[in-house]
Every structure is written in structure tokens, then in C-alpha cells.
Amino acid sequence: MPDIHQSVPKIDAKEKISGRMTYVADMRYDDMLYAKTVRSSQAHARIRSVRVPTLPEGYHVVDHRDIPGKNVVKMIFDDWPVFASDTVHHVGEPIMLVVGPDKRIVQTLVDAIVIDYEPLNPTFSMTDSVVNYHYDKGDPASAFKAADTTVAYDYETGYQEQAYIEPQGFIGTYDDERIHLIGSIQAPYYVKNAVIDTMACDPDAIRVVQATVGGAFGGKEEFPSLMGCQLAVALNKIKRPIKLIYEREEDMDVTTKRHPSKTRIEGAIKEGRITALRIHIGIDGGAFIGLSGVVLSRAIIAATSAYTVDNLDVSGDVYKTNTVPNGAFRGFGAPQMIYAVEMFFHHVAKHLNVDVHDFRLKHLAKQGNHTSTSGLFRDPILMPEMIERACAMSDYHTKRKAYANPEVYKGIGMSWFLHGCGFTGSGEAEHIKAKIKLEKLPDGLVYLRVAAVDMGQGAKTTLMKVAAKTLDLPLERIRYENPDTDLVPDSGPTVASRTAMVVGGLVARAATKLKKTWIDDEHQVIHEQYVQPDYVRWNQDTFTGDAYPAYSWGVNVVEVEVDKTTLEVEVKHIWSTYDVGQSLDDNIVLGQADGGTAQGVAYGYLEVMRHREGKLLHKNMTDYVIPTAVDMAKTTTELYNNPFALGPYGAKGAGELTLVGGAPAVALAIEMAIGKRVHAIPATPEYLMEVLHHAND
Amino acid sequence: MVSHVIPKTYAEALTVLKAGNHRVIAGGTDMMVRHRAWAGLPPLFDKPVLFAFTLSELKYVKEDEQVICIGAMTDLETLLHHERTPALLRQVIAIMASPAIRYVSTLAGNIVNASPAADSLLALYALDAQVVLESTSGKRILSIEKTIVGPGKTVLHDDEMVAEIRIPKTRFTHTMFRKVGGRRADAITKIGFVGCATVNEGIIRDLRLVFNAVAPVVVREKSVEALHVGHSVKNVLSDTDTLMHHYSEHIKPIDDQRSNQHYRKEAALRLARHFLDTLA
The missing domain is CATH 3.30.365.10 (Aldehyde oxidase/xanthine dehydrogenase, molybdopterin binding domain)
Structure with missing residues (x-):
């Protein structure tokens, strides 16, 4: 076999491109029934009563009373019910399934169910903390005391929807006292373990099989456990094959998204350097915690991204709100933090009136430095040459001088970033x-x-x-x-x-x-x-030690042109350099790079999702705008070889790295083009119009 | 479930319409979405449906000296490439939706759907298009402004369908079309603008400013336009604020999932001002 990095045709490409691949929606069994979910119309309410019409023969409803085990979906924080029992916590919360052979009749029954609610006071603001983490590095208090000056800025990020092509779905059968689930999932054992708890059954009674997955991006990490548990309860009750497939709007309305965030960063500056940072990030967890605490961990650990700052006071909260629960999404908390940190370094440099590039280089992490959590960057860091190469490819320095003229409405932005590979800590x-x-x-x-x-x-x-x-x-x-x-x-x-x-x-x-x-x-x-490398030490209580065994690194440069009249942003080109250790297949890594960059850049300027009183306003692919081929700029990507001793052939992670730097790079480019600071993403024309009218500098 | 008819001839279609209370489907690119049902179930139409897209009698583009006549079932992709299609209309169609949608959607469908955000309506308003409505009792010819009366509302009678769109041949010295969507392709318009003008020796001879997605119907104020015809470009440009003030009363956009009223209004007026600047 030739060198590992040399590309081969992807083994699933032919079947997928030709349309022959079978997905879970394509599967059917004789005697198969269809399930549809009855959901809460309220953001927060007590259920007074549920009136189900007389069911025709062969039709069933399945709710919390049918659960043999715990009415909770086993995740990290076990607070997410399989079916709402007496209280609903967000619009779209599942209350019951209606199951039967004819979809039309199932739909009619769903529409005929009357739920009487007693409204409760919903919370939509980030005020009700349910998880709080904090760590220090060095001696931030002394550094702040000794500072020449301090600067503080606030940053905000919005929702992001995974927008996988294939909505979530399962098909299940009940044979020989065993529940067999086939689903579009990322984590077969998460589903299996969750179902075991819900069914209070022997592990052998549950079989979970992954159907071919049409995209996931984290959206099929924990959410399918909820559907899997519901379907298992239904299978146990009805004992016939059942299909539970979400429609696009249902999927967008009720499945997990990227957490909206608010970050405040305060920097202590002495002799032209950032000597300490005080950072607080708040993320909107939605109605149930689920994986939000773990997302928060990754976010706070990413506090200094690709820089080294000796003194840190970092904290974060997951806030509970009466909105759709947020969860895993490619990058997992890091995109929010890396956006804020990259913007902050630029804004501080501007405030100090020093060259941004030189200022950043002074703080760039080096091999042997301590990480944000006082671990060690053990392996070589190729960032200096990756940055230089990205600058050369994009003609960054010439352009940033030319675009400093506010009349040209062009901008070029660069982000530096890392991503910890594998699970956080231990x-x-x-x-x-x-x-x-x-x-x-x-x-x-x-x-x-x-x-x-x-x-x-x-x-x-x-x-x-x-x-x-x-x-x-x-x-x-x-x-x-x-x-x-x-x-x-x-x-x-x-x-x-x-x-x-x-x-x-x-x-x-x-x-x-x-x-x-x-x-x-x-x-x-x-x-x-798996055996943990013995040098990896991690204290989860104090957030100290090596948070990850290895880091992948990246540089994104994004060039934009902003329309003077309408403030629409056109992304002209994206240049990237990445260190993913050893590439295991160049085309596959470059595919990850193009997709990740598209998703990351779009997060920064294009993809808008909001809710009003807990109801999402963007719940189909018409309203939730992701880039088309026409929007996507040309990309130029180069990979650097930096083998990691414990990865196969030296491979590190590549999937998330390519997303996390997109938003700050495009936001910085836009900032240069309009001559005003961008403190919130997505930086839409609506936001930019507001900034032009109200913001200074 | 409702019944559906696929007429073989235009005459048959009109007869069906006379007899019952049918909804006419041209390309169906709005109707099929609006009436979608759970995957695998038929769409949820509330009335019997007449599929008109197969009526080859209504697929044509003809012209005489003054007017271009477009048969109601001519798809947009055909219009995009047709030599007789007015340049401005072609420019608008080129950025509409996606190729797949353009192959089945029609101007007639856009008109009857009467969305204030419809792109093609910008061109039809700017070009003074007329709509030929027909039933078994005869034809009516109405201006586009008279045809559409509100969002999703037209003056069509139950037994009528759109037969033809007529566009007077007009030459302009200046035209501008801008669509602001959420992205650069396959997007619903946040705000759109068409400006057309004829300037002769510094004097404005013809001026048309059209806005969409800023009010319940497409905005074109002929009385405001008329105030400026006959004046010098210089004069008009020296006081664009007054002109903008006139439009300010008619541009009353809403907040929705795609944009907000503040941005829509400001972007609309900026586009108009930008167009006027190009006349100098």
C-alpha cells in the first residue's frame, strides 16, 4: 500500500452518489407502524389533563406511564425526561407518541389530542445557572493589580443548527423479547445504555444498529438516545415494527443546537503584553442540561486558544432556559470561546494602538508552554510557519494595509486556533x-x-x-x-x-x-x-493538568467585500493551513477542511436562528440560511505534517478543528471592511447596519 | 382527499374552472410547499386542484411592435434564455430560486401567489406589465397593480385563470436591479429594488422606482415618480431627501425571521438613492 496520506476512493462514495444507499427512512417491515410525537405547545406549563380521542383498533398512544424503568434519558446529567409527565419545560417537548398503521389516521389522532395546560412563568434570559465551573492559572489577582491598564469587552454568539441532510430517525422491531433499534446515530452505545436504563432491562435485551448516516455534526450524538428510548417503550408496549422519522421542520424545531453564548473578557496589560485574563462565558443550555456541562468544559478550556497567557481566572455557567435543549455540535463549546478570544486580542491591540499581527505573535503558544489549564504543550507547534504560509498564500499583509482605507469596503481577517483531540481530561x-x-x-x-x-x-x-x-x-x-x-x-x-x-x-x-x-x-x-498515556494528568475538580493528549492547530484567512449600500457580505476567498498530525487520507482531510470552514465561516456571518418566547423562528431550510455553492468562496488549504507519537501513523483530530476558526476570521475581515468592531455573530447586514449607526470606532 | 383534474386543452381547463371551485396549479413551487403533508402522504389541498402546467397552448413568447406576450405556463428557465424576454426581467429571473425551481415556476404563478417578496413582480411592476385573465365568459386585461391587492390576494374570480402576461416594450437609459436575500442564491428576498430611468441631456424623461418586501404589496408610486419627470438629474440629486421622504411613507416593512423593519427600510432607501446617484 502506498503512503497512508495518499487518497483512495471513499469506500461508500459510489453507493451514496448513485443514490443506491439505504437510509433508515428507506427501510420497511411488514406490519410496520408509524409513530408521531405529540409535543408541548407551551414553553413552561403544568399539564392539567390530556384528552385522547377514542383510538381505532390497532392505534396506540405511548407516554411516561408506559416506561418500565427511569423516565430519564441517560446522558452526563440525567435531567432529560423521555416523555414529559406533569410539567413541560420547552415548546416541542415530547409528551407522547401516537402509533398506528395509517399515517393519515395517526396524524388525525395527533391533531385531535387536547392538552390542558396551566401556564407557568418561563425563563428566556441567561439567569438561572445550573452548572458553574471555574479555574485559575498562575496568579491572576496579582497580575491584575500590577497591570498598567485593563481592558474589557463583551461578545455574543447565536444558535447554530447542524443542518444534516438526513433528519433524525429510527426503525425498531421487537423479536424474542429483544428490542432491536436501527437508527441514524453517532453513538450506538449511548443509545443502548440509555435504553437499558429506561427499560430497566438486561443489557442483552437491547440491540442497536447504526443505519447509514446522512450527516450528523454532533446533532446525532445525544439526541438519538431520547428517540431510541421513546421507541423502545413503544416497541415494548405494542410489539410490532415501528418507524419514527422526523420531518425536516420537526427536526429543526426540537433537536439540539449549538449553544448561544455571552462572553466577557477582561485583560490585564503590562508593558504591551496581556499578563492576565479574567473570562466568563455563559451558555444557554435550554430546558435540560444534557451534555451542556461538558460543552461548557471545552469552552472554558479553550480560553486562550492558540495563545499563552500566564495568569487566568476562567469561569463559566450553563443557564437553564425554557427553550429547546442545546447540545453537541462540531466544536463543542470551542467555537464560542475561540471567537471571543480572537476578537479580544484584536480589540486589545487596537486599543493599545499597536500592530495586531506583532501583538498576537508575542502571545502565540510555544512548545513547552503551559496550557490554559496548566498542562504542557509537549509536542512541536508548527504555528509560526503555518501562519507565515497562510499570510503568503493570501497576501495578507499587503491586503490589510490596502483595506485599511475605509472607502474600499474590503477586509481580510485571520484566526489562529487549536483543538484538543479526544475527550476532555480523563x-x-x-x-x-x-x-x-x-x-x-x-x-x-x-x-x-x-x-x-x-x-x-x-x-x-x-x-x-x-x-x-x-x-x-x-x-x-x-x-x-x-x-x-x-x-x-x-x-x-x-x-x-x-x-x-x-x-x-x-x-x-x-x-x-x-x-x-x-x-x-x-x-x-x-x-x-484504550490506555491513557501515563503523562496525561487531569484534575476535573480544579480543571488543572493536561486536558487533552494532543492538539491540532490551524490558521484561517478570510477575505470579504461588503456592499456599501446594503452591507451584504461576500466572502471572496478562504485560505487555511492545518496541522492534523499525519493525514490519513488527503482528500478526506481536505473534505473535512472545506466542510468545516464553510460551516465555521457561515456561523460567523450567515446562519441566523432565533426564538421568540421559546418558539424557534427558523425551522426549515428556507428560513435557516446555510451557504449554497454560490455563497461558498474558493478555498486554498495546505496540510502540515506533524506526527503525534500515539496516533495511528501520527494522526490527530481533524473533524472539529476546521470549524472553530471560521467565525473569528470572517468577523475580523468584516470588521476591517466596515471600520467598526464586531461584538456579535452572526454579523448579518442587519447587525452591521446597527453597528454603523451606533458604534464608535 | 380532494380531486384533481389534468385538462388536455385550455378550453377544457376553463370549462372545469366554470363548473367548480378549483385551485389552479402552474409549476406548484409555492402551492406544493404550502400544502405539504407528512412525508409519504398526499399534499393537503383544501379545494379540488387543476394542474395547468401541461397546457402547451399557454407556453409561448410572442411579440408585436409594442408588446411582448408571455403565455401563462411558460416556465422561468425558458424565459431566462428567450431572446424576446425583456433584459430587466431576464436579469431578475437569473437570480431567482434555484435551477430546479426555475424549470417549473411561472410568472403567472408568481402573480397569483401575490407574495410581496416575489422577485419577478419587481420587473413586472417596473415594466408596466398587464395581466390577461380569462374565463368562459371572456377576458379581462388588468395592470399588474390592479391584479394584486394584498399579500396572497388578487382580483381573480374563481372561474378565471391567468392566460397571458403582456409587457410593453420600453427602453431605458438606466436600469438597476438588486435583490438582498439571506444568501447569494436560492434565497427569499429580504428586500428588493428595481430602478429604471431614461435621462436625456440631463433631464429625467422617465423614472420608475420599485421596491418589494417592504409593504403588503410591491411598492411603486407613480405619482412620486411623475413629480420628478421633466426635472434635471442635478435638481433631483440636490434634494434626494424629499424624494426619500415621499417613499418613507410607503415603505413600511415588517420584522420577521428573515430581516427587520429597520434594516429593510434603510437598505431600500439606500438602494434608491444609489440608483439616483448613477443617473448623474
């Missing part, structure tokens, strides 16, 4: 404990038994390449079927930029073992389990 070692199996059949075919999900990002192709390369076998001899919890051990969820590095690392190790012990014509099974 998550891998203590919570996930990833296991994989490599199974060689007598015919010589090698099966990857992993729970990792290919949701379009190329996990199958890359992990199969790792196995093939290590075993020195052609790719055709490697097999990787969609995970089935009956067949694969729990290698963890497909999240947190961990799959290539962590699961791929286990595959490489197992393949090395298999190669050493290979016996022709024999059935051989190799087991492998």
Missing part, C-alpha cells in the same frame, strides 16, 4: 474505556469490530486504510460494517475528534498484533483497549 480513561476487536475469518477477510460511525466524514475509509496498511493487505481484504452492538465492543461515540486518533490508534495496535500472530486459514480475534 474522559477517555474513566468514562469511555474504548474497546475494539479485530476479527480475521478463515477466508482471510479482516473485520473491524468498532462502534465508530461513518457519518460522511470518512471514518470507514480511514480506519480501513490504517488496518490494511498495518497488515500489509489490500483494502479489499478489510471489512467494516455499520456498527451493531451485538457484534462490536464499545469503542466509544463518534465525537470529539477522537475517532481517527483514539479508535484508529487501537485499530493500528490490534492490526500490528494480528500481523505478528497471523495464521492462515484460522479464525483469529484480537482485542484492544
